[in-house]
Amino acid sequence: MPSLKDMRVRIAATKATQKITKAMQMVAASKLRRATAAAEAARPYAERMERVLANIAASVGNNPGAPRLLTGTGSDRSHLLVVCTGERGLCGPFNSAIVRLARERANSLAAEGKHVKFLCVGRKGFDQLKRQYEDLIIETVDLRAVRQIKFEHAAGIGQKIIALFDAGQFDVCTLFFSRFRSVIAQIPTAQQLIPAVIPAGAGGSDGAVYEYEPDEEDILAELLPRNISIQIFRALLENTASFYGAQMTAMDNATRNAGDMIRRQTLTYNRTRQAMITKELIEIISGAEAV
Amino acid sequence: MATFHFELVSPERLLYAGEVSQVDVPGEEGEFGVLAGHAPHIATLKPGLLTIHADGGPQRIVVRGGLAEMGPAGLTVLAEQAIPVGEIDPAMIAQAIRDCEEDIADAENDMSRDKARARLEQLQTLKAALGH
Numbered sequence: 001m002p003s004l005k006d007m008r009v010r011i012a013a014t015k016a017t018q019k020i021t022k023a024m025q026m027v028a029a030s031k032l033r034r035a036t037a038a039a040e041a042a043r044p045y046a047e048r049m050e051r052v053l054a055n056i057a058a059s060v061g062n063n064p065g066a067p068r069l070l071t072g073t074g075s076d077r078s079h080l081l082v083v084c085t086g087e088r089g090l091c092g093p094f095n096s097a098i099v100r101l102a103r104e105r106a107n108s109l110a111a112e113g114k115h116v117k118f119l120c121v122g123r124k125g126f127d128q129l130k131r132q133y134e135d136l137i138i139e140t141v142d143l144r145a146v147r148q149i150k151f152e153h154a155a156g157i158g159q160k161i162i163a164l165f166d167a168g169q170f171d172v173c174t175l176f177f178s179r180f181r182s183v184i185a186q187i188p189t190a191q192q193l194i195p196a197v198i199p200a201g202a203g204g205s206d207g208a209v210y211e212y213e214p215d216e217e218d219i220l221a222e223l224l225p226r227n228i229s230i231q232i233f234r235a236l237l238e239n240t241a242s243f244y245g246a247q248m249t250a251m252d253n254a255t256r257n258a259g260d261m262i263r264r265q266t267l268t269y270n271r272t273r274q275a276m277i278t279k280e281l282i283e284i285i286s287g288a289e290a291v
Numbered sequence: 292m293a294t295f296h297f298e299l300v301s302p303e304r305l306l307y308a309g310e311v312s313q314v315d316v317p318g319e320e321g322e323f324g325v326l327a328g329h330a331p332h333i334a335t336l337k338p339g340l341l342t343i344h345a346d347g348g349p350q351r352i353v354v355r356g357g358l359a360e361m362g363p364a365g366l367t368v369l370a371e372q373a374i375p376v377g378e379i380d381p382a383m384i385a386q387a388i389r390d391c392e393e394d395i396a397d398a399e400n401d402m403s404r405d406k407a408r409a410r411l412e413q414l415q416t417l418k419a420a421l422g423h
Contacts, residue, residue, distance in 0.1 A: 041304040048367050052360050151302040213334040
C-alpha cells in the first residue's frame, strides 16, 4: 500500500506528463497547418506534369527506342521498395503502418521468388526494417536535420534511385508513404515509380497535336527523371502532413488519458486519506470508551 | 489585345495564374514569345528570364530548367525553380556558375562536357541580363 506522500508524487508526475503531451499536441497542430499548405501548393505542378507526360507518352510510348524508365527493363525479377517514414516517434501508428504495408509487399514478393531491396527514407522506418531485413537495405536517407522539405531533397533521392536503376540494381521501383486524408485518417499507400505509370485517360483528351522542341525523345528523357523526383517530393510532403496529423491525434489521446489517470489517482488518494482519518478517529473513540 | 490563360508553377508553389497578353519564354533552342492562339507546342527551358506582359506592366521571373506547354487551354510553364527578379540572390547564381565549372572539370566524356559548357554559357547570359 503506497503512502499518501507517494500518491501525491504520482499525481504530480502525471500532471507534468499531461502538460508535455498537451504542448506537443499544440505544436503538432500548428505545424500541421503549414504542412498541409505545402502539400497543397505542390499539387498543381504534379498534376500538370502528369498531363504533359501522358500526352508525350501517348505519342512515343510504343516506339522500340522509348526510354527504359517508361517501358521498364522487360522483367520484374528484382524490386526496390522505397519506404518513406518519419524521423521521430510519438505519432501513434503512423510509422508502423507504412512499414507494415512495405513488409507485407516484401513478403509476398519473396514468396513469388523475386528479389527485394529496400531504400529507407527516414530513420524510423530504417529502425523497424533493419531487424528483419538488415542485409537487404541498400541505402538510407536521413532527413533529420531538414526543417522544411525542399524540392532539392526529393531530387537527391530521385537521382540515387535512377543511378541504381541505370546500374541494373532493380527492375521495378515502388514508393511507400502515407497519404494525408484528414487529421484522423492517414492512408499508407504504395505507388509504382519505375516503370512510370501513366494514368489512363489523362492525356490526349483535348486532341491537340503538339509540336516538340527539341523532339519527343529528348523531352521525355528529361521529363521522366524529373517526374520521379516530383512523385517523391509529393510523397514526402504528404508524409509530413500525415505525420503531424497522426502526432496530433496521438497526443490528444495521451492528454485525455492522462486526465483520466489524474482523476482516478486523486479519487484513490482522497479515499485513502479519509480511511486513515476514520481509522484514527475510531482508535481515539474506542480508547476514550475504554477509560 | 487578345489575352490567354497563363500559369507558372514550380514544385513548391503556384507563382502565377491569370490572363496575360504575351509571355516571353527562354526555350532551350532559343527564346520565343507566346501570344494568344499559339499552336500547340511543348518546349524545354534553359536557365533564363521569363517575362510576363499583363495589366500593370511586365513582370520578370528567373526560371531554371523545366518545360513550357502551350495547349488549347493556354500556356503552362513547369519550372524546376522560379524566382521573381526582385527576390533573387546574386550569390545563388554565382554558386550555380561555380557548380557548372566543376561539372566541366569533372566531365567524363565530350558529350557531358559540351552539355555543361552550354549550361555555363546560359548562366552567364542570365547573370549579365540581371546586371550583377
